[in-house]
Amino acid sequence: MTVFLTQIQAGISEDVSIIKNMEYSEFSKDPTFLSKLADINGDGKITAIDLANLVLSQHPLIDGHNDLPWTMRQLASNDLRKFDLSKDLTVVEPWASASTSHTDIPRLRKGKVGGVFWIAYVDCHTSEKDAVTQTIEQIDVINRFVKKYSDDFQFATTSEDIIDAISKGKIASLIGVEGGHSIQSSPGVLRILYQLGARYMTLTHSCNTPWSDASPVDHKIIPATANGLSEFGLKIVDEMNRLGMIVDVTHTSEKTSRDALKRSKAPVIFSHSQTKNICDHHRNVPDDILHMLKENGGIIMVNFCEGFLNCNKSRKATIKDVIDHLEYIRSVIGSDYIGIGADYNGVPEVAIGLEDTSKYPDLFAALIERGWTHEELAKLSNLNIIRVLQKVEQVLTHLSSKWEGYYTLALLYSLEHSTLVNCQCQAKFSFLLVFVFINLPKPEVEYVCVMKEVSRETKGKIFATVVIAMIAGISVLFGILLFELPWSSSVKAEPHTNQTEIKDQNITSLEKAFRILKEYPVVDGHNDFAYNMRKLLQNQLSKLNFSSNLKEVEPWASYNESYTDIPTLRQGHVGGVFWVVFTPCESQGKDSVIQTIEQIDLIHRLVDQNPNDLLLATNSEDLSTAKTQGKIASFIGIEGGHSISSSPAIVRMMYKLGVRYLTLTHQCNTPWADASLVDNKEDPLPSTNNGLSEFGEELIYEMNRIGMMVDLSHVSEEVMRTALKISKAPVIFSHSGAKSVCNHHRNVPDGILKLLQLNGGIIMVNFYPGFVNCNKSRTATLQDVADHLDHIRKLIGAKYVGLGTDYNGVPEMPQGLEDVSKFPYLFAELIDRGWNQTELSQLSFLNIQEVMQVKVELAADSSSRAMEKVLPATELKSKKRE
Ligand SMILES: [Zn+2]
Numbered sequence: 058m059t060v061f062l063t064q065i066q067a068g069i070s071e072d073v074s075i076i077k078n079m080e081y082s083e084f085s086k087d088p089t090f091l092s093k094l095a096d097i098n099g100d101g102k103i104t105a106i107d108l109a110n111l112v113l114s115q116h117p118l119i120d121g122h123n124d125l126p127w128t129m130r131q132l133a134s135n136d137l138r139k140f141d142l143s144k145d146l147t148v149v150e151p152w153a154s155a156s157t158s159h160t161d162i163p164r165l166r167k168g169k170v171g172g173v174f175w176i177a178y179v180d181c182h183t184s185e186k187d188a189v190t191q192t193i194e195q196i197d198v199i200n201r202f203v204k205k206y207s208d209d210f211q212f213a214t215t216s217e218d219i220i221d222a223i224s225k226g227k228i229a230s231l232i233g234v235e236g237g238h239s240i241q242s243s244p245g246v247l248r249i250l251y252q253l254g255a256r257y258m259t260l261t262h263s264c265n266t267p268w269s270d271a272s273p274v275d276h277k278i279i280p281a282t283a284n285g286l287s288e289f290g291l292k293i294v295d296e297m298n299r300l301g302m303i304v305d306v307t308h309t310s311e312k313t314s315r316d317a318l319k320r321s322k323a324p325v326i327f328s329h330s331q332t333k334n335i336c337d338h339h340r341n342v343p344d345d346i347l348h349m350l351k352e353n354g355g356i357i358m359v360n361f362c363e364g365f366l367n368c369n370k371s372r373k374a375t376i377k378d379v380i381d382h383l384e385y386i387r388s389v390i391g392s393d394y395i396g397i398g399a400d401y402n403g404v405p406e407v408a409i410g411l412e413d414t415s416k417y418p419d420l421f422a423a424l425i426e427r428g429w430t431h432e433e434l435a436k437l438s439n440l441n442i443i444r445v446l447q448k449v450e451q452v453l454t455h456l457s458s459k460w461e462g463y464y465t466l467a468l469l470y471s472l473e474h475s476t477l478v479n480c481q482c483q484a485k486f487s488f489l490l491v492f493v494f495i496n497l498p499k500p501e502v503e504y505v506c507v508m509k510e511v512s513r514e515t516k517g518k519i520f521a522t523v524v525i526a527m528i529a530g531i532s533v534l535f536g537i538l539l540f541e542l543p544w545s546s547s548v549k550a551e552p553h554t555n556q557t558e559i560k561d562q563n564i565t566s567l568e569k570a571f572r573i574l575k576e577y578p579v580v581d582g583h584n585d586f587a588y589n590m591r592k593l594l595q596n597q598l599s600k601l602n603f604s605s606n607l608k609e610v611e612p613w614a615s616y617n618e619s620y621t622d623i624p625t626l627r628q629g630h631v632g633g634v635f636w637v638v639f640t641p642c643e644s645q646g647k648d649s650v651i652q653t654i655e656q657i658d659l660i661h662r663l664v665d666q667n668p669n670d671l672l673l674a675t676n677s678e679d680l681s682t683a684k685t686q687g688k689i690a691s692f693i694g695i696e697g698g699h700s701i702s703s704s705p706a707i708v709r710m711m712y713k714l715g716v717r718y719l720t721l722t723h724q725c726n727t728p729w730a731d732a733s734l735v736d737n738k739e740d741p742l743p744s745t746n747n748g749l750s751e752f753g754e755e756l757i758y759e760m761n762r763i764g765m766m767v768d769l770s771h772v773s774e775e776v777m778r779t780a781l782k783i784s785k786a787p788v789i790f791s792h793s794g795a796k797s798v799c800n801h802h803r804n805v806p807d808g809i810l811k812l813l814q815l816n817g818g819i820i821m822v823n824f825y826p827g828f829v830n831c832n833k834s835r836t837a838t839l840q841d842v843a844d845h846l847d848h849i850r851k852l853i854g855a856k857y858v859g860l861g862t863d864y865n866g867v868p869e870m871p872q873g874l875e876d877v878s879k880f881p882y883l884f885a886e887l888i889d890r891g892w893n894q895t896e897l898s899q900l901s902f903l904n905i906q907e908v909m910q911v912k913v914e915l916a917a918d919s920s921s922r923a924m925e926k927v928l929p930a931t932e933l934k935s936k937k938r939e
């Protein structure tokens with residue numbers, strides 16, 4: 058039965074002229090729809106605006122592009138104390154007079170908004186400079202304001218999250234990154250941005266990247282650099298597909314759009330664009346690309362920016378122009394492929410009639426007048442973008458198990474210059490020590506790249522046979538029962554541990570050490586393997602087999618810092634490692650943040666690549682879980698305050714990525730903290746901060762607040778004292794020694810060790826010979842390390858000590874501690890020196906666990922206010938161009 062709206066509403070209001078000729082069945086298939094219709098705008102009549110409000114109540118609008126975070130940066134330096142988003146900002150300066158201030162919570166609510174892609178945009182001028190830092194700062198500010206106004210906003214990263222937020226009456230808050238320059242051509246950065254919540258990236262802004270051309274190329278305003286998408290650009294699209302990040306081709310050249318649409322396995326979007334047919338601007342989309350978009354299943358979200366809506370410069374663009382673009386797209390490809398990406402806060406002038414984020418119902422009312430149906434409006438409002446996101450998520454599931462290009466993509470640029478060919482993971486079975494002694498040829502089993510090709514069983518058999526023979530031979534010759542069994546995980550280097558009948562007094566110290574370490578494996582506070590990966594393999598994990606004995610594999614074999622691999626860690630009874638993110642001081646003020654991110658990405662990938670041996674760990678509980686599962690808890694620490702580019706936002710986001718300590722300096726001062734070289738007697742580095750600046754102090758409070766450990770290795774004594782005085786949580790020295798034992802500026806004086814005891818932190822003793830033994834006439838040994846441990850134990854007790862070896866971070870190691878398999882020998886030495894079982898378990902495992910759990914994690918209070926201060930050095934000047 059056909060029911061006319063006019064008839065139904067006659068009793069409510071006479072003035073329904075707008076919808077008088079529309080058939081109800083054409084507008085909505087929901088039989089209860091009209092019963093819900095009410096005079097929402099309160100003008101005494103039921104009009105199209107009431108109808109629009111009702112549609113939007115059912116399908117709250119998701120705007121694909123809002124630049125509020127950029128306005129926050131420009132007007133308030135991202136300081137949330139400077140404004141109240143829950144107030145009407147049209148009457149608050151400087152917002153009231155700003156041409157790009159279109160958004161606040163009251164207006165979003167009036168506009169019936171159910172979701173927003175908040176844009177982490179940074180200007181093209183940052184391209185070769187601090188684009189990554191600024192992008193992360195923008196993601197941080199989005200995180201902060203979403204959290205601060207959690208009555209209204211809810212963070213969302215999936216289609217399910219959006220539906221959940223809308224069902225709770227919240228505004229789903231997603232993140233989009235506008236401009237490929239934000240990743241500085243680094244797939245590692247792309248992956249990390251995804252991890253931080255970014256769910257689309259626009260391939261360019263108004264500038265080309267080295268791998269993609271921007272739209273001004275089409276009007277020859279700038280020359281092409283990649284002729285669309287370069288090979289690298291296509292791989293970026295692949296990687297975004299694999300991650301589940303939407304590819305956004307707004308702002309790109311036509312060729313780039315076409316290349317992306319051809320390549321992408323998932324739907325692509327235009328997050329804020331219009332049609333070229335109506336206004337021939339390079340920012341707008343031609344018909345053939347619209348057809349490709351339909352084919353691809355993506356959507357074009359229409360922009361309200363005055364400049365692109367109407368090419369007739371004699372008049373201003375209005376809401377009618379927006380409708381023209383929408384209707385044109387609908388006529389060409391249908392209503393399944395459109396959305397709204399208004400660009401509020403990103404442009405100074407928007408269409409008349411759509412002045413701010415409260416106006417979406419006006420647009421919907423106008424569309425109702427033009428005869429758009431309920432279903433079409435629902436798709437335009439949110440169903441289409443939710444569908445796209447769902448599809449993108451499905452492609453993720455489909456690809457993640459299949460695509461092999463994942464690991465080789467890292468640092469593609471440097472790959473071109475790399476002399477390393479393909480995958481040559483040549484590994485050898487060898488029993489180096491044994492064969493050196495008895496001078497036999499080394500038995501070798503060579504295989505290429507895939508360890509699995511030699512089955513574990515076969516391997517075990519070869520092993521067992523050779524091992525038994527060797528044990529016999531060696532035992533007879535030297536009467537030694539203990540020797541290295543490189544990379545055998547099935548044959549444990551634990552003599553007699555299963556022969557429990559042996560009485561305690563007969564057990565050697567080494568055997569006792571093995572017993573203790575079995576219960577309390579070593580947690581090493583400082584291992585630089587990740588930096589070696591960067592130096593030797595340009596972070597290409599496809600060229601690493603971490604389960605092989607790296608001392609037998611090039612390029613590691615010829616490299617004198619090759620101390621770490623999984624078999625050796627297993628032999629050393631290592632239960633936890635802080636994998637260190639290190640970038641040299643030379644990167645300070647340059648690309649330290651990018652390099653830091655790439656190293657974090659590498660550690661994440663390393664753990665992914667070795668799921669049977671490594672477990673990504675971020676808290677004390679993970680340490681216990683790893684122990685239970687027989688895995689190595691893999692923590693992340695950042696070495697050197699220069700890595701955060703004096704930005705508290707970077708510290709917060711690094712925390713989000715799993716980083717659990719930050720060493721305040723490396724060998725260079727930062728703008729807020731002095732390095733230990735300041736205390737170097739021979740050739741002191743000039744102090745730049747007199748210790749720790751006020752900013753540095755605030756940063757310590759911020760680290761306390763979020764639960765990141767403050768690491769005082771490498772800092773000056775003055776910084777140590779201040780930090781120990783002010784830190785609300787225990788601090789650590791991740792890799793330092795005692796100055797009383799070796800008077801080096803990298804070591805810690807007794808007075809400060811006593812302060813550490815009061816603070817409740819720990820000093821994790823470093824193995825580096827240069828700091829361990831100050832007597833240059835002889836070689837450093839295991840005993841020297843034991844001397845440091847002994848001294849600290851005597852001075853402040855075994856409760857405040859740990860191990861932070863610096864393996865893979867230094868060119869040599871003391872005799873007896875040549876690689877990560879040697880911990881048991883150190884423990885045996887300590888047993889001989891009178892350390893008891895409790896003390897040793899504290900040293901290896903319990904102290905760091907307690908510092909993290911009882912102290913740092915509990916001291917954290919993320920509900921309190923974040924540090925807002927930024928150093929003036931942070932560039933806030935650049936302006937957005939459109
Ligand atoms: Zn160091």
Ligand SMILES: [Zn+2]
Pocket residue numbers: 235308329400403939
């Ligand atoms: Zn834009």
